[in-house]
Amino acid sequence: MNESSPRQGSSAASKRKDARRNQQTLLDAAAAVFVTSGVDAPVREIAAKAGVGLGTFYRHFPTRADLVIAVYRHQVDTCAEACPALLTAGPTPFAALERWIDLFVDFLVTKHGLAAAMQADSTGFEALHAYFLDRLVPVCTQLLDAAAAAGEIRPGLDAYHLMRGIGNLCIGTDSDPRYDARRLIALLLTGLRRPHRT
Amino acid sequence: MNESSPRQGSSAASKRKDARRNQQTLLDAAAAVFVTSGVDAPVREIAAKAGVGLGTFYRHFPTRADLVIAVYRHQVDTCAEACPALLTAGPTPFAALERWIDLFVDFLVTKHGLAAAMQADSTGFEALHAYFLDRLVPVCTQLLDAAAAAGEIRPGLDAYHLMRGIGNLCIGTDSDPRYDARRLIALLLTGLRRPHRT
DNA sequence: ATACGATACGGAACACTGTTCCGCTTTACA
DNA sequence: TGTAAAGCGGAACAGTGTTCCGTATCGTAT
DSSP: OOTTSOOOSTTOOOSSHHHHHHHHHHHHHHHHHHHHHOTTOOHHHHHHHHTOOHHHHHHHOSSHHHHHHHHHHHHHHHHHHTHHHHHHHSSSHHHHHHHHHHHHHHHHHHSTTHHHHTOTTSTTOHHHHHHHHHHHHHHHHHHHHHHHHTTOBOSOOOHHHHHHHHHHHTTTSTTOTTOOHHHHHHHHHHHHBOOSOO | OOTTSOOOSTTOOOSSHHHHHHHHHHHHHHHHHHHHHOTTOOHHHHHHHHTOOHHHHHHHOSSHHHHHHHHHHHHHHHHHHTHHHHHHHSSSHHHHHHHHHHHHHHHHHHSTTHHHHTOTTSTTOHHHHHHHHHHHHHHHHHHHHHHHHTTOBOSOOOHHHHHHHHHHHTTTSTTOTTOOHHHHHHHHHHHHBOOSOO
């Protein structure tokens, strides 16, 4: 990697002060707006909240999805990095897996509409989908492998499927209080668990 | 019910021949377009395919969702009506439940984007969501109750949750060949099943 | 301190949605 | 056949994401 080459993407540090400041202002505004209006909030609303024009928005974040990634990147990374500690702390690998999934679900349901936006088929959100998967599938694989090695779960379910399923189950947790995604996810994990005898 | 009162809604039989013909033409065009472009196909595309104006479209189907309901109403009803036969034919109530869910999943994944559109929070698709639920929750409840009475499943999961979960798991089955919703649904059902010993 | 070129800004304009509205046409019936 | 009611078409509206370009600002070389 050549450090001096100008990096592309939303996290590039610009030479100009106003550019850097605007990028941060946009991130803050977006974080605030996402809480109130969900991840699907109009670009104009975010730009307005940041006191910035549309051109500025798109200069920093070529696409809406890039903004979402930038806003949540830190939390996704945190979730990914929690894995080793959980594996060490947990009584069993399966317990660690459960805890990790809890973390992941917390994250998804807290951000209104994030789960739905993560769908690869949503317009232009492929990048978001890809980022989540790139970052989290490896750690989920590690947890699954550990649980499988300990004989706690039946093998054969890859991390991609599990994460995809959990993401889907979290869709619409806001907008419907009677729906409890966690219950279904728990059921899924029960189904994954190997019966104690044989 | 007064048969002579003019019925509201998309299935009202109009007095005028051209109106009836256009309604049918629209339904046919929509069915065709849904196969090619998915349930999210633009209204204009459907109207164009039917060779009618937008005004005509909205006269017959006040909202996009009403059209979707009209197109799939028959299949939803068929799915609902399959229940008694399955309960009679199946070796056990749980087997009947499995078969019925298979039917339901077949239906969902066949129609590109239907599962996603069923989300209550999608713009204006509340009616679609409601229709599915009104029609299918009762029969799913019946199947669950039968399985619970036979002691095959652990009680405590209502039909609404199960259907909601299955619907969610089916989201994005097109647009991603590596994702297999059925596998996860099977896992969910395994988790629902009561362990054989107590 | 100033001048200048590169960089970034703002927001009008575009393309694409779903939906409404209303002047005109077609139909059914007397 | 005349007429009123019913239906039709598509322009127009409102709300998206995104592009474009004239203008303003910043960093730096002088």
